[in-house]
Amino acid sequence: xxxxxxxxxxxxxxxxxxVRMVVRQMRVAASGGLSxxxxxxxxxxxxxxxxxxxxxxxxxxxxxxxxxxxVNALRAAGYIERxxxxxxxxxxxxxxxxxxxxxxxECREAGYGRLAELLAERLTEAExxxxxxxxxxxxxxxxx
Numbered sequence: 001x002x003x004x005x006x007x008x009x010x011x012x013x014x015x016x017x018x019v020r021m022v023v024r025q026m027r028v029a030a031s032g033g034l035s036x037x038x039x040x041x042x043x044x045x046x047x048x049x050x051x052x053x054x055x056x057x058x059x060x061x062x063x064x065x066x067x068x069x070x071v072n073a074l075r076a077a078g079y080i081e082r083x084x085x086x087x088x089x090x091x092x093x094x095x096x097x098x099x100x101x102x103x104x105x106e107c108r109e110a111g112y113g114r115l116a117e118l119l120a121e122r123l124t125e126a127e128x129x130x131x132x133x134x135x136x137x138x139x140x141x142x143x144x
């Protein structure tokens with residue numbers, strides 16, 4: 001039983017490392033010249049909608065001061081805009097602009113495109129089939 005547990009633990013560690021490496025490849029391709037933290041903020045706003053810088057900092061687990069720098073850079077690039085919070089004029093709400101929405105879409109496509117390139121370059125057709133089967137297993141693991 002101990003050997004089986006050790007093997008399961010090693011499999012879990014190997015899987016986590018492999019997933020992290022694949023995600024990193026996608027993130028680098030999807031950055032489009034932006035920092036990874038800038039891309040993360042754009043995706044956060046795209047997924048969850050407008051937010052304050054403090055809310056974004058909490059979501060990304062970084063200091064508010066660091067988030068302000070990221071927000072300022074994205075604003076200067078035209079990807080986000082700030083507006084006064086209608087319920088509290090002291091707060092600023094950050095939202096994506098049309099350029100920001102387009103940037104998120106392009107980043108996402110670049111990431112998926114990079115992964116598709118890797119699949120085509122590094123895996124055989126038989127390995128593609130194996131990977132498609134493994135995706136079903138991973139989905140089962142994630143569902144509960």
